[in-house]
Amino acid sequence: INFKSASFKDFENIPGAELGERAAYFAEYLNYLKSESRLNYRFEAKTGCGPELELNIPGQGGRRSYVSLVSNDYLGFTQHPEVIAAAIDGILQFGTGAGASPAIGGHYSFHEQLEKKIARFFKRSDAIVYTTGYTANSASLLCLLKKEDLAILDMAVHASVYEGCSATNVKSFLHNNLDALERILIDAQRRYRTRMVIIDGVYSQDGDLAPLDSILRLCRAYGTYLMVDDAHGTGVLGQTGRGLIEQYGLLQEVDIISGTFSKTFAHIGGYVIASRDIIDLLKYQSRQHLFSATLSPACMSILKAIDLIDEEPDRQEKLWENINYFSAGLKALGLNIGNTASAIIPVKIGDPVLNAAAAAMLLRAGVYTNPIMYPAVSRKDARIRMSLMATHTRTQLDRVLNAFDDIAKKLSLPKENYEKSR
Ligand code: PMP
Numbered sequence: 001i002n003f004k005s006a007s008f009k010d011f012e013n014i015p016g017a018e019l020g021e022r023a024a025y026f027a028e029y030l031n032y033l034k035s036e037s038r039l040n041y042r043f044e045a046k047t048g049c050g051p052e053l054e055l056n057i058p059g060q061g062g063r064r065s066y067v068s069l070v071s072n073d074y075l076g077f078t079q080h081p082e083v084i085a086a087a088i089d090g091i092l093q094f095g096t097g098a099g100a101s102p103a104i105g106g107h108y109s110f111h112e113q114l115e116k117k118i119a120r121f122f123k124r125s126d127a128i129v130y131t132t133g134y135t136a137n138s139a140s141l142l143c144l145l146k147k148e149d150l151a152i153l154d155m156a157v158h159a160s161v162y163e164g165c166s167a168t169n170v171k172s173f174l175h176n177n178l179d180a181l182e183r184i185l186i187d188a189q190r191r192y193r194t195r196m197v198i199i200d201g202v203y204s205q206d207g208d209l210a211p212l213d214s215i216l217r218l219c220r221a222y223g224t225y226l227m228v229d230d231a232h233g234t235g236v237l238g239q240t241g242r243g244l245i246e247q248y249g250l251l252q253e254v255d256i257i258s259g260t261f262s263k264t265f266a267h268i269g270g271y272v273i274a275s276r277d278i279i280d281l282l283k284y285q286s287r288q289h290l291f292s293a294t295l296s297p298a299c300m301s302i303l304k305a306i307d308l309i310d311e312e313p314d315r316q317e318k319l320w321e322n323i324n325y326f327s328a329g330l331k332a333l334g335l336n337i338g339n340t341a342s343a344i345i346p347v348k349i350g351d352p353v354l355n356a357a358a359a360a361m362l363l364r365a366g367v368y369t370n371p372i373m374y375p376a377v378s379r380k381d382a383r384i385r386m387s388l389m390a391t392h393t394r395t396q397l398d399r400v401l402n403a404f405d406d407i408a409k410k411l412s413l414p415k416e417n418y419e420k421s422r
Contacts, residue, residue, distance in 0.1 A: 001025075003032045009375045038356050050079050051392045053368060066368040067396045069386035074235050074343050075315040076391035077266035077305045087267075090300030098294040102283075106294040114295075114302060118271045121306050122242060123251045126279040127271050130288065131295055133231055133260025136270025138164040139288035140258065141198070141227075143281065150192035152184050154199045154210070158229060161198050175203070178214050185222040194225065196256075201230030201244035202237070205377050205385065207344030209233075212248045227256035235264025236343050241309040241316050265305045269295050319343060319390040322397060326388060329401040333408055336416035338383075346372070346383040347404065350414060355382035358407055365403035 001010050011026045033039040048054050049071075056063040077083045090110060100106035111129060119127035130136040141164025145151050151165040153172040162170075169192065173180035181197070188195050197219050199210045212228070219226040230243040238246030241264075245251050256278070261269035272282060282289060309316070323343055330337050336348040349355040352373045359371035362384065370385045377383065386400075407413065 068368045072263035074264045083301045086304035087298040087301035090297035094297035126276045127273045130270045133270035134160040139286045140272045143286040149194040152197045196225040198227045202232035202342040207340030207342040225255045229258045231260045315390040322388045334415040343388045345386045348383045352382040361407045367403045
């Protein structure tokens with residue numbers, strides 16, 4: 001393997017290399033990346049939380065403060081006193097762990113409350129809760145789609161969806177391309193028992209949105225189920241924070257809604273919302289639900305976070321003030337932020353080496369971001385990915401914009417002509 005052009009994916013399976021050899025070879029690759037300052041995973045152990053962090057990052061001159069743009073705690077609920085109190089209350093009432101999987105005694109009153117509450121939040125009646133958002137997708141799809149069936153995926157769906165489709169047939173279409181989707185639907189019509197289109201509401205790398213009404217129309221025309229993972233839209237989009245599906249007025253129409261408690265809901269866990277029969281099928285047949293311990297009592301914080309979306313709507317408003325201010329600032333610098341229409345804001349740089357240099361310079365300027373490269377995005381599509389929170393202050397955002405201004409000049413970052421593209 002040529003280390004210079006390699007990616008982590010190339011080490012997933014090396015022909016002829018036994019496990020120990022593969023691990024040793026991968027360790028060599030990690031050392032190479034470190035020596036080139038190209039190891040960009042954010043594994044530094046953080047000792048704080050929120051929009052500004054005190055971190056001690058090796059090579060960055062000791063402990064200092066960074067504006068953090070890596071958290072999906074969009075409304076800032078992880079730091080909300082009432083959310084924290086609800087988690088503590090859960091622990092005081094029930095202890096620290098649920099102690100078993102759901103079918104053998106690990107299903108508690110707070111799990112039941114959570115399932116009812118999240119379903120009701122989306123104006124529906126039935127939900128199942130999983131221990132992560134990742135499992136909500138992977139476990140439910142593994143249970144629902146088998147080898148006679150077909151999953152039709154937008155190419156940019158989350159990794160958990162791909163994993164969930166490993167026991168069924170998969171066709172994927174170019175991101176948000178309705179013609180490509182329709183071609184698959186026509187071709188698949190009578191050839192598979194169950195067909196399901198699976199999309200994200202907000203896409204996690206570009207922050208752009210699915211054309212939900214058109215996709216639902218196609219699903220109806222071709223007798224196909226629709227599942228929407230709105231992990232990044234919930235709390236951010238929609239008049240009352242119910243996400244992209246609310247924005248389109250389709251909460252009753254989408255067959256299956258999935259999502260996570262790890263972003264706006266400020267905890268961990270995931271959910272699937274569907275008809276009573278489908279939820280029962282998952283409860284009794286989805287193996288990761290049946291044979292894995294349930295969420296700990298601290299998840300009672302999620303009950304409070306759900307209430308707060310309605311009780312403190314000004315948080316969503318503040319988040320949008322931040323999104324609009326920050327996007328306008330980056331555009332004024334001529335930087336390419338793509339088609340984002342959410343709290344995820346990429347600055348698209350393209351070349352991975354230039355991207356890594358920009359991320360390193362941002363760190364030096366006290367700005368903590370995620371450099372994203374292949375295979376999370378295609379090879380020439382590297383970007384700096386940022387998530388905004390309602391609790392970022394104007395001063396913090398200005399610090400980030402100033403850093404980008406400086407770095408864009410020093411590195412001659414690619415410019416987007418917004419006048420022309422309009
Ligand atoms: N879906 C999407 C679109 C995501 O971006 C993520 C995680 N970032 C997940 C699902 C998985 O959620 P979790 O991290 O809560 O497991």
